Amino acid sequence: MGNARGVLYGLAFGDAYGYPTEFLKVPEILRKFPPAGPEDLGNVLVSDDTQMALAVSRALVRAEKLDVETLEPLLRQEFIEWANSEENTRAPGMTCMRACERLEKGLPWVKATEMGSKGCGANMRVAPVGVLNLPVEMRSGLAQFQAALTHGHPTGLAASDATAQAIHFLMQGMAPERVLQALLDYAEAQLGLYHHDWLGSLWEESQHPAAAYFIARGWRETMDALLRVKEAMKSPDFDTDPCLLTGAGWIAEEALATGLYCFLLHPEDPRAAFKRAAVTSGDSDSIACLTGSFLGAYLGDDGFPQEWFDRIEYRDELEKMAAKLPLLQA
Template identity: 25%
Template sequence: MPSIACTEPVPAPGDAVGPRDRARGALLGLAVGDALGAPAENMKPSEIRARWGRITGFVSDNPCGTDDTEYAIFSGLLLARHGSALTPAHAEGAWHQWIADRAEGPFRGAGFSERGTLENLRRGLAAPISAQHRHAWSDGLAMRAAPFGVFAAGRPAEAARLVAIDGSVSHDGEGIHGGRAVAAGVAAAMAGAPTTAVVAAALAVVPDDSWTARSLRRAVTAAPLGERAVRSAVVIGGYPWTDLAPEAVALAFGAYAAADGAFVQAVLTAVNMGRDADTTAAVAGALAGATQGESAIPAHWAAAIGPARGSCLPSMRGHHVLDVAELLVPGEDRKWVTAGPSAAPAPPAEGAPR
């Protein structure tokens, strides 16, 4: 890959992919990557090979998204409600309304950063103090950052600004940097920027000496040598947890760069590297989906993605990522969500076209 300069994204010449196709590609790509990677989460490549050989498609009989998809829907609906006027108070209020204050039993199916955030919110702590927990560096913001890039297409700095506001409730430090990098990268891809410019946009919104920036540079430098080299360049050997934002974000961008933005290759590269495979594949899928559009996602993969099941966030049950994409399509008259998740468009009947 050529050297990366921190420049504004430049659309590819003769770009024929429209903003709606890119928006749908980004969020559907996130959900597809999440579902493909979920069975391989926390696994080593050797364990993946021993069980499945090389993963080339769904290995579950009933594939579905995890907390990555449901939190992306959550953030997409939050953004659709407030747009560029989003504030930390708005984000904190949504966490209370849609998650923390719901009497639905113990919180299920998400990572340490979300659990720590909820504990703090339920103790009465407000943002940014609510993000002061042991896992503020996790990839929990990066996994839900793609909607901000869709909304702020072609404006990476604005995408990064908005996702940091969302993240102020739950993340700090490298956790915020990871979310900013993903949001900015998706925003650049939404404008038709080539792969190198997408990576440059991500690097431009994080501190040059941050762990996130260093890992991201190592990953994309190793990308021409393939997934094993990318993994070796950034994985923290011996560390038991796989949700480190600098590691996961770098693996995702490394997979995207190794594939030069091609959707299938980017997502499968991320999946087969293991570690936090649902998140890395979700981010790689969002980047590649924004780059190539919805049409680049294999139809049989896309067909497997239905409305969210609410297995992590019951309040997100019934919402489809494509409905959220339609709310955020740039350059169109957006129908802002004014009441909460229930105000978003109802999912179509089963089998109906989206």
């Protein structure tokens, strides 16, 4: 069964696998890593995906209470520090950077966020929320809120929520073959459910006539992406670029879908799953980091080669957060 250490390290391992292949077409990847793509964790540097997942982790463990009033200034501070860090040299997402600039100016977060963006930056950092043992409504609201500070689009919120829920399902021992339908059922149950206590007036910044319509749009688009995974899994294709089947991953629902698809192709084999996620024409590091989160939630830290743990960047902080996150209570 999975654990927090597996989820956080899995995210970082996947990020490191996919980071050297991001922005490359598949033929370019195969020339760089002949004959069929990276076979092992050669690169140990991670991207902004792991950096921001650690930022969320730090905010969570610093919080005396898991609510908006406590977490908003902590997340704001962590995101601003990340944006200004000398280590922020890993092709950071422009949505995150623009939103962080406005957060640093002191704008209310509902004015700082990028309302039109559902980029994968919303959910590539949500894994720490997924490992928390929380009531379902709190996990849902918290997952959406951490996304909303930078990505205000309803699909960014819904896909982040679904990502956290998938991690929770797997950590609770759900079989991989059941996760997809469980997520579709979960998404259907969330249609029209707007977390006013977490999201406040965010929906009023959109063009939707009511909060329920706003969030329902996000869940419908997320469900559509999950249905593409369901269709692809009817005849699993181990050779075709997954981005051609479930999306390139630059936007949140496609990152969830393609990361989940790569996990479902190889749930027992991290090397094969990471290779499949890395040899893609889309946002390879974000796809692979989500794949790694799912692997860690299912297999636990014992599921990865032990030598990887000693080599990965940010090892000390990953270790610290993996120990502290499971201790948090609602």
